[in-house]
Amino acid sequence: xxxxxxxxxxxxxxxxxxxxxxxxxxxxxxxxxxxxxxxxxxxxxxxxxxxxxxxxxxxxxxxxxxxxxxxxxxxxxxxxxxxxxxxxxxxxxxxxxxxxxxxxxxxxxxxxxxxxxxxxxxxxxxxxxxxxxxxxxxxxxxxxxxxxxxxxxxxxxxxxxxxxxxxxxxxxxxxxxxxxxxxxxxxxxxxxxxxxxxxxxxxxxxxxxxxxxxxxxxxxxxxxxxxxxxxxxxxxxxxxxxxxxxxxxxxxxxxxxxxxxxxxxxxxxxxxxxxxxxxxxxxxxxxxxxxxxxxxxxxxxxxxxxxxxxxxxxxxxxxxxxxxxxxxxxxxxxxxxxxxxxxxxxxxxxxxxxxxxxxxxxxxxxxxxxxxxxxxxxxxxxxxxxxxxxxxxxxxxxxxxxxxxxxxxxxxxxxxxxxxxxxxxxxxxxxxxxxxxxxxxxxxxxxxxxxxxxxxxxxxxxxxxxxxxxxxxxxxxxxxxxxxxxxxxxxxxxxxxxxxxxxxxxxxxxxxxxxxxxxxxxxxxxxxxxxxxxxxxxxxxxxxxxxxxxxxxxxxxxxxxxxxxxxxxxxxxxxxxxxxxxxxxxxxxxxxxxxxxxxxx
Numbered sequence: 001x002x003x004x005x006x007x008x009x010x011x012x013x014x015x016x017x018x019x020x021x022x023x024x025x026x027x028x029x030x031x032x033x034x035x036x037x038x039x040x041x042x043x044x045x046x047x048x049x050x051x052x053x054x055x056x057x058x059x060x061x062x063x064x065x066x067x068x069x070x071x072x073x074x075x076x077x078x079x080x081x082x083x084x085x086x087x088x089x090x091x092x093x094x095x096x097x098x099x100x101x102x103x104x105x106x107x108x109x110x111x112x113x114x115x116x117x118x119x120x121x122x123x124x125x126x127x128x129x130x131x132x133x134x135x136x137x138x139x140x141x142x143x144x145x146x147x148x149x150x151x152x153x154x155x156x157x158x159x160x161x162x163x164x165x166x167x168x169x170x171x172x173x174x175x176x177x178x179x180x181x182x183x184x185x186x187x188x189x190x191x192x193x194x195x196x197x198x199x200x201x202x203x204x205x206x207x208x209x210x211x212x213x214x215x216x217x218x219x220x221x222x223x224x225x226x227x228x229x230x231x232x233x234x235x236x237x238x239x240x241x242x243x244x245x246x247x248x249x250x251x252x253x254x255x256x257x258x259x260x261x262x263x264x265x266x267x268x269x270x271x272x273x274x275x276x277x278x279x280x281x282x283x284x285x286x287x288x289x290x291x292x293x294x295x296x297x298x299x300x301x302x303x304x305x306x307x308x309x310x311x312x313x314x315x316x317x318x319x320x321x322x323x324x325x326x327x328x329x330x331x332x333x334x335x336x337x338x339x340x341x342x343x344x345x346x347x348x349x350x351x352x353x354x355x356x357x358x359x360x361x362x363x364x365x366x367x368x369x370x371x372x373x374x375x376x377x378x379x380x381x382x383x384x385x386x387x388x389x390x391x392x393x394x395x396x397x398x399x400x401x402x403x404x405x406x407x408x409x410x411x412x413x414x415x416x417x418x419x420x421x422x423x424x425x426x427x428x429x430x431x432x433x434x435x436x437x438x439x440x441x442x443x444x445x446x447x448x449x450x451x452x453x454x455x456x457x458x459x460x461x462x463x464x465x466x467x468x469x470x471x472x473x474x475x476x477x478x479x480x481x482x483x484x485x486x487x488x489x490x491x492x493x494x495x496x497x498x499x500x501x502x503x504x505x506x507x508x509x510x511x512x513x514x515x516x517x518x519x520x521x522x523x524x525x526x527x528x529x530x531x532x533x534x535x536x537x538x539x540x541x542x543x544x545x546x547x548x549x550x551x552x553x554x555x556x557x558x559x560x561x562x563x564x565x566x567x568x569x570x571x572x573x574x575x576x577x578x579x580x581x582x583x584x585x586x587x588x589x590x591x592x593x594x595x596x597x598x599x600x601x
Contacts, residue, residue: 058167059230060155060203061357062087064148066163068141069095071133077101078133080140084163087362088482096163103140106147106162113293115153117146151393152296155201155359173197176206180225183263189214190270192223198291200335201359204229210270220273221258227266232355233470236262238463242353243267245460251452253318255338255345266354271347279311279344279384280334283391300391305409308388309442311337314344315384316434319377322349323430325456326464328373331358332380334387355471363397364475365482369426371475373468378427382417385410398423413438 065085072079077099085093100120107119120139126132148154148163160168169175177195184190189212196207204227212218234242243260250256258270277288283300303311315337322329331351338345351358352373360383364370370379386394389410390403398420402411413436416422456464 058164059087059357060160060168061359062092062362063154064159064163066144066148068137068144071137073128073133078128078136080137082144082163086164088365089485094164094166096165100136100140102162103143106158107143109158110147110153110293113153113291113297115150115293115297117143117150119143149395151395153293155203156198156293157203158293160203168203172203173206176225177208179265180206180208180223180268183225183261183268184223186261187259190221190223193220196222196289198293199289201292202356209273222271222273224269224271225263225266226269226350226354226356228354229351229356231357231467231471231474233467234353234355234463238460239267239353241457241460242464243350245454245456246349246353249349249454251318251321251454252343253314253345254321254349255340255347257350260350267350269350274338274340276339276341278335279337279339279388282339283334283387302391303388305407308385308410309439311344311388312381312385313434313439313442315346316381316430316439318344318346319381320430320434321452321454322346323374323377325454326461327456328352328377328464328468330373330376330380331356332377332384333359334384334393337384353467355467360397361475365478366397367423368479368483369424371479372472374430375427376475378430378433379417379423381433382414382427386414386418389414394418410438 063086067083068080069083070081072081079097079099082096082098083093084096100122103119104122107117110117118139120136120143123132147159153159157168157170157173161170173195177192181192184192190210191213193209193211196209199207199222206225208223208225210221210223212221240262243262246260247257255271255274258272260270261268273288275288276282277286280286280296280300281288283303284296284298285301286295315332319329319332327349329346329349329352331348332346336346336348336351338347358376358380360380361376364376364379367379370376383394389407398418400420402414402419406414416428416436
């Protein structure tokens, strides 16, 4: 640490003690950030702003949707404008400018990890041609869709910093490591050995390998700095009490925590390094310490039914144990369940305490019947069972029907948890899930039937309950917002379609009127031309008025026949007008007419 960073740290503690409620508080540390490159100052500014509500929390669990909206041709290169949206709400969007060379550099980094996605090829001549640029724009859109929808890399720092550079810096893990080293001054028993940069998928969760300074024979540990999430609602005292309680949990299906300390941006968690890895490592046959992008590419193996039964029941029993004591474990996925001597153990329970969003939360926002954290946990258990059954993660919120290759023993259970019908009707309770016929013949070894232990104070239970209520309120509010946005979108589509129909109807009426106006001219000229001849030829038989009725009636019949064929083609109208103009009455036989329209007295 530099001397100026030490001054920043001292000034921080002084202002925090005497000027917490002053606006000068944030201003001082913004100034320190400008004149200092200290990552410690930047992290603390972030903590201050989050506490005061000045900076919105970015939910990294929400997926990115990127669209190449336009391009600009400059002197010697082309810039592509990309609209990026995080999550389902359009207001959470921004624009970035990228060149083809930026995408090529990103692709080269992915190739290092063995990840291949289609990128438009280079072209040295004619690369400024408009048709080529448009084709390249479509190719870049395909490349973006692949990398943002691939679960193995979509949430990695490489992708997040490329499309969201304002919230995810490439050096954020290095800065976090410096912050962790400073915080460990209060724990002289431990030292940082190395940084595990690509250990997990969360970018606001920083992993380091730690060892004991006192006992050299002690196994290696994982030190995790977890930053607060959008659902954080516990106060400083409540969070400190909850983290201390977390270290006292004794349960055969919950992985123990060595120590947990709160800090300005979240918490520091220390656990023993599990060399066997997680269920996901077991499915993909990967090493726990390998980079995240290398571990889970492609498709893994399917687990036998007896292992799915055993692992599933152990996970459900651990969740029920936590729920009965006020803790709600919603972060259920294959990476958060460790394997130790063929026994499942839940980990990362602090995620719920610190308000982090779980990975599949954006799917739950589309299902109004999943409104509680218990229902969310059941839904995530269903996704975990699917991954163990098919060897890959479920890439959708729900499925219409299960694949034909689904084992018959687990088909009924999966249909109750991850199908579209089940998600629309609601999830079963955890107690009901444990009593399902799929887990009936799953026996528990005698060695694991020890009595679990966890004591939670009354005040902490109340604080945890309030935290759960706040998280459920946020979930319900976002579900309502999405539902309202869908209704508005559908209404706009209907109104637009009705307006389109009205406009097309008006255009048709206008065309018909214009056609009738064109037809009136030859008909009137025909009447003017033929009426004198008709009056002279019929002067011996009828009066002048009666002579005028015949051509009038003829013209009216012609017009009525023309109106009956309004839907005909324009060529047919022209032929009809030509025949009317060339009509000659001299070839007609004379006929005597008797007018009987007058009333008889």
